[in-house]
Amino acid sequence: xxxxxxxxxxxxxxxxxxxxxxxxxxxxxxxxxxxxxxxxxxxxxxxxxxxxxxxxxxxxxxxxxxxxxxxxxxxxxxxxxxxxxxxxxxxxxxxxxxxxxxxxxxxxxxxxxxxxxxxxxxxxxxxxxxxxxxxxxxxxxxxxxxxxxxxxxxxxxxxxxxxxxxxxxxxxxxxxxxxxxxxxxxxxxxxxxxxxxxxxxxxxxxxxxxxxxxxxxxxxxxxxxxxxxxxxxxxxxxxxxxxxxxxxxxxxxxxxxxxxxxxxxxxxxxxxxxxxxxxxxxxxxxxxxxxxxxxxxxxxxxxxxxxxxxxxxxxxxxxxxxxxxxxxxxxxxxxxxxxxxxxxxxxxxxxxxxxxxxxxxxxxxxxxxxxxxxxxxxxxxxxxxxxxxxxxxxxxxxxxxxxxxxxxxxxxxxxxxxxxxxxxxxxxxxxxxxxxxxxxxxxxxxxxxxxxxxxxxxxxxxxxxxxxxxxxxxxxxxxxxxxxxxxxxxxxxxxxxxxxxxxxxxxxx
Numbered sequence: 001x002x003x004x005x006x007x008x009x010x011x012x013x014x015x016x017x018x019x020x021x022x023x024x025x026x027x028x029x030x031x032x033x034x035x036x037x038x039x040x041x042x043x044x045x046x047x048x049x050x051x052x053x054x055x056x057x058x059x060x061x062x063x064x065x066x067x068x069x070x071x072x073x074x075x076x077x078x079x080x081x082x083x084x085x086x087x088x089x090x091x092x093x094x095x096x097x098x099x100x101x102x103x104x105x106x107x108x109x110x111x112x113x114x115x116x117x118x119x120x121x122x123x124x125x126x127x128x129x130x131x132x133x134x135x136x137x138x139x140x141x142x143x144x145x146x147x148x149x150x151x152x153x154x155x156x157x158x159x160x161x162x163x164x165x166x167x168x169x170x171x172x173x174x175x176x177x178x179x180x181x182x183x184x185x186x187x188x189x190x191x192x193x194x195x196x197x198x199x200x201x202x203x204x205x206x207x208x209x210x211x212x213x214x215x216x217x218x219x220x221x222x223x224x225x226x227x228x229x230x231x232x233x234x235x236x237x238x239x240x241x242x243x244x245x246x247x248x249x250x251x252x253x254x255x256x257x258x259x260x261x262x263x264x265x266x267x268x269x270x271x272x273x274x275x276x277x278x279x280x281x282x283x284x285x286x287x288x289x290x291x292x293x294x295x296x297x298x299x300x301x302x303x304x305x306x307x308x309x310x311x312x313x314x315x316x317x318x319x320x321x322x323x324x325x326x327x328x329x330x331x332x333x334x335x336x337x338x339x340x341x342x343x344x345x346x347x348x349x350x351x352x353x354x355x356x357x358x359x360x361x362x363x364x365x366x367x368x369x370x371x372x373x374x375x376x377x378x379x380x381x382x383x384x385x386x387x388x389x390x391x392x393x394x395x396x397x398x399x400x401x402x403x404x405x406x407x408x409x410x411x412x413x414x415x416x417x418x419x420x421x422x423x424x425x426x427x428x429x430x431x432x433x434x435x436x437x438x439x440x441x442x443x444x445x446x447x448x449x450x451x452x453x454x455x456x457x458x459x460x461x462x463x464x465x466x467x468x469x470x471x472x473x474x475x476x477x478x479x480x481x482x483x484x485x486x487x488x489x490x491x492x493x494x495x496x497x498x499x500x501x502x503x504x505x506x507x508x509x
Contacts, residue, residue, distance in 0.1 A: 031376055032063055042368050043068050045386055046361040049233050049240055050078040054262035055373055056269050056344075056351040062377075064263045070230035070357065072240045080263045083215065083229040084355035085249070086340045087333025090258040091184050092268075092292070093203055095137045095317030097191050097254075099288035100206050106194045109134045109291060113190055120186070121165040127173040136187040137316040138296035139179050142169040145495035147181060149432050150252050152451040157251050161189055166432040170497055177297045177314060179495075181255035188254025199254050210281050211267045216260040219250045223259045230357045232337030240358075243337035246452075256335055262353055269344050269351035272329070292316045293329060293346070305392065308383070323374055330370075332363055341366040343374070350377050364389040407473060412461040417444060417478075419463075423486050424478060428501035436491075436501055 039053060050068035054061065066078030101107040107116075110132050114120050122128045127142050135141050146167050150160050164182065171178060188199035195202045200218045208216050217223050233240040250257045260268075271278045272293075275286035295313035302311050310322030318329045323345075330343040337359045344351035352373040354366040371385045417424070421440040428436045437449045444459030448467070455469035457476055467474040474492050481487040488502045 035063070035372070035376065036065070038372055039067050039369060042365060042386065046365040046368070047235070048356050048358055048361055048365050050082075050230055051354060051356045051365070051369070052078050052080055052082055052084065052262035053355075053369060053373075054080065054266040054269075054353050055377065056266050056273065057377055058349050059270065059274060061263070061266045061270070064266060066262070070228075072231075072233065078230060078357075079228060081215065081228055081261045082355075083217065083223060083226055083259045083261050084340060084357065085223075085232075085257075085259045085333075085335050085338045086265065086342075086355065087249070087256045087335035087338060088181075089265075089331050089333040089340050089342050090254070090256045091137070092272075092317035092331055092342075093207060093258060094184055094187050094191070094199070094254040095292045095315075096207060096284055096289070097199070097202055098133055098137065098187060098316070099284045099292055101191065101194050102288045102291070103285045107133060107190075113186075116190060116193060117186075119162075122169065123165055123167060124169045124173070127169060130173055133187065133190060134291075134296060134316065135173065136183045136190070138314055139177050139183070140174050140297045141180065141183050142171040142173040142175060142178070143167060143180050143183060144170045144178050144497060145180055145182075146432070146493075147495065148451075148493055149182070149434075150185075150248055152246055152453055153248055153251075153434060154451075155248070155251060155434075157185060157189065157253070160251060161186060163432040166430070168497065168499075177300050181252050184255035185252040188252075191254070203258075207283065210283055211264075211271060211278050213260065213264040213267055216258065216264050218253060218257055218259070220245055220259075228261075229259065230338075230355075233358045233360070234337055235358070235360045243359075245336060247336050249335050256333060260355075262355055265342060265353040265355070266351070269342060269353060272344055273346060273349055273351055293318060293320070295320050306388065323371070324378070324380055326374075326378060328374075332366065334359060334363075339363055339366055341370055343370045345374070345378065348378055350374070362393070364393055404473070415461045417459060417463055418480075419478075419486055421446075424465075426486075427504040428489055429504055430499060430501045433499060433501070435504075436489075 043051065049072055050070050052066045054064040056062060064080035066080050066082055068078055070076050070078045070082050098107055102109060112129060112132055114129050120128065131141050149163060191199050191202050203218065223229050232243040234243050267278065271283055276282055276284040276289040293315050295315055297314050299312040299314055304311060308324045312319055312321040319331055320329050322328060326345050327347050328343060328345055330341065333340040339356045339359055342353040352370050354369045356365060368385045368389055375382045421443050424446065425438050425440045438446045441447050446457040448455045448457055450470060453470045455467050455471050457465040457467055460466040463478040465476040467476060477490045478486050479488045486503060488500055490498050490500050493499050
């Protein structure tokens with residue numbers, strides 16, 4: 001009996017060991033294998049040609065990989081080292097540059113920048129003499145975006161800076177958050193004046209080099225010398241078409257001209273998470289980096305789209321809110337079809353960067369990826385964000401469609417322009433925006449040109465025309481002088497307000 005019992009015991013042990021050995025050949029998927037499958041599924045669902053992702057955790061690079069294609073025509077894959085324009089994610093670098101200057105004793109965050117830049121001038125005198133470096137990089141100067149002053153314009157940084165005085169403010173200084181690229185450009189000029197170096201040289205020397213971001217570049221000419229950069233794409237009836245590089249973003253470089261990779265942006269996040277240090281080097285002091293990370297203004301209007309998100313504020317180069325109860329700092333970027341997002345959780349030592357090469361999915365794709373990483377590596381239950389973001393996308397489209405319908409309903413029918421068609425033709429100028437040229441192509445149809453971009457105007461009602469293309473749905477209201485001649489037009493520009501262009505007389509040839 002003892003022998004039989006011993007035999008049965010050995011048989012059971014052997015079967016258990018065999019079963020363990022057999023199951024060990026099929027291990028459970030690792031978090032990264034699951035993540036790979038997720039990213040590839042999101043590429044398909046959101047129709048994104050290519051993306052690159054990096055994750056940092058507990059002071060080290062945890063993961064970096066490229067997905068999809070950087071060059072659709074030549075079937076070239078994205079890698080973790082592929083360069084993408086990161087657009088407005090560049091703002092955090094400019095804010096850090098100011099923090100370094102504060103470390104060096106060259107900048108007081110709270111001193112009016114007029115004391116550093118005697119030639120700084122806005123349309124409002126109180127704002128001119130009150131604004132500090134803190135206001136420049138926290139979007140509370142009172143100046144709305146006015147992006148059409150620089151987009152596709154043949155103007156350099158200094159020319160744009162000198163034109164600021166011609167741009168109307170839409171709010172009192174300090175009154176409200178208003179995102180503004182031109183003020184970040186001005187912060188770059190402040191860096192140049194205080195350091196004696198160009199913004200580009202200062203950022204390379206003080207930030208990129210010590211962070212070992214050796215492939216990261218600051219201008220398009222530099223990007224084009226790289227062997228590994230992504231093209232960007234727009235959708236044309238289901239086909240990808242190259243977007244091009246004509247935006248003039250390098251002129252406002254401090255606001256959005258950096259081109260980097262997921263791998264090197266990981267170093268940027270590691271420095272943010274380690275209170276300004278990288279390796280054995282202190283890039284910026286913990287105290288002044290904390291100034292960048294501290295809320296300066298409430299983002300208005302205050303909206304919480306999803307219950308998992310807290311109300312948003314803006315620091316200096318960083319949007320600040322909570323995600324499922326965890327403090328989160330982030331920033332996204334958009335230029336010429338590229339979309340990017342960087343996110344980090346200072347209390348959880350976690351960060352993620354997502355770089356993409358199309359605006360077709362807007363920010364929905366990068367949010368889906370970032371939120372998945374947040375859930376996975378914060379140890380939270382995984383939320384299926386994609387269908388929720390699809391709903392948000394559909395609601396945004398419905399809102400746009402309703403606005404178009406409301407616009408059409410407001411049009412007064414059976415009205416005519418007050419003047420013959422040729423009377424509206426000519427060149428109209430603004431000291432900051434430049435020139436708009438209009439040429440009649442019919443009784444109430446005009447072809448326009450602005451910064452090299454073409455658009456059309458069609459009669460809306462009375463002496464009001466409506467734009468298409470570049471100025472889609474913008475209203476052009478023509479005014480007359482005391483002699484009854486068309487002498488100016490007021491253009492309603494998104495995120496800027498009503499801008500008056502005076503007619504050149506006689507029209508320029």
